[in-house]
Amino acid sequence: MAEQILHLIAELDLKPGDRMPTEVELAARMGTSRTVVREAVKILSAIGRVRAHKGRGLYVSDDEGMLGAPRWGGFFLPADLDHVYMLFEFRRVQETAAGRLAAANATPVELRAIEAAAETCRRGHLTGQSALFDRGDDDFHLAIATASHNQFLVAAVREARRLQRQTNIIGMSGAVGGHASAAVEEHAAIHRAVRDGDPDGAALAVATHLDNTLEDYRREIQRRLFDR
Template sequence: MDGSPVLAAGATGALEKSGEGGEGTERSAGAYRPGYELVAEQILQLIAELRLRPGDRLLTEVELASRLGTSRTVVREAVKILSAIGRIRAQKGRGLYVADDEGMLGSSRWGRFFLPTDLEHVYDLFEFRRVQEVAASRLAASRATPAELRAIETAAETCREGHLTGRRDLFDRGDDDFHISIATASHNPFLVDAVREVRRLQRQSSTIGLHGTVGGHAEEAVAEHAAIHRAIRDGEPEAAALAATVHLDKTLEDYRREIQHRVFG
């Protein structure tokens, strides 16, 4: 389970704008998106169109507002979001820059051009996650130390507690720790970096896309985490790989179901 599903603007068909200069929100079949989220998405698209690389200077807030047909206030809020998730840097007195990203995928096409509200990108990211995390789970079942097994179990319990208490922050923290702990137990540093980076990109989807609750898959996710942990603890690589596959496939299905609900009601 990984945060709330997202909704690509292109997936909704014709959208209606309220307000002037793009400062309102967009509605389609019941979907709601604040104007600053839309502008954040547009800024990412602009970075891709201009082929800007980490360290390159971006347009000023005034120039962005003019180019995107919105106000500087909305651009400023969008910049705050993009700064918080590490996509741009705001340097006082110097302007806006595409953020330097030292992550494993930072210099790749995904690191530069991943669009958090593009459904195709999100689905491709899930496909990539499936390859990584199934491999990590299989290796962890053969290589995990007692300390690493305890870390996986603790993370799973944190996630479970977050679900039972309705604390999304606790659930998300446990979820992150669970998947990264498994990658760590694989003893493959490339898998650790890849899992961490892909989860960072996926968090961007939840931040810029539609916000929601933990999701209908949360209770199942807790049970699926337990199954993955048991297989790794018992030293059963193929069982661990299968449990990880089931978990990721069901998580993706939850995203698809929630997106369909938000688009079509």
């Protein structure tokens, strides 16, 4: 029954956050009892595919339900430098894969979104607006993931970015100055490789960007710990 409900969600073209038919309506559609439907909904809720709100109904879970905060946020410690380094390692794996797929799959609309996000980053850097830079940076990495056409990668990139923002707790927020100038050029290199349909070039450009960003973190951490 749980699988049938998932098929129905696809047939109705319901998106994350959309309201689903009620349990009574599902039972009528499936030709079964409300009790059977309720048990199936419990299963789908447990695996993060459906959200049940008391008094409001059933909803298709958003992307965080697949790989989201309740599962990862519980063990990530933003002040633990080993965790920060591990998060970058994880980002390198997922985002190089996303870059490679984006180079093969990106549509013209998705390419424009990537370019626009890169330009937002550039404006943030040139004007010294860290919030604008950070917003463009988030949009850029999510746009690459979206262009991969792999929803698991989109969810993973979104969650990893959310966790990385928590490193602000140790004062690592913003990149205006520091690595920002290089990051702007690295974004441009990623965009060119994706636009040109070069999967290997895109993966290499993403890896270079993340490696350089991590090195910038390391230098800043060392400066704060030892250069006093």
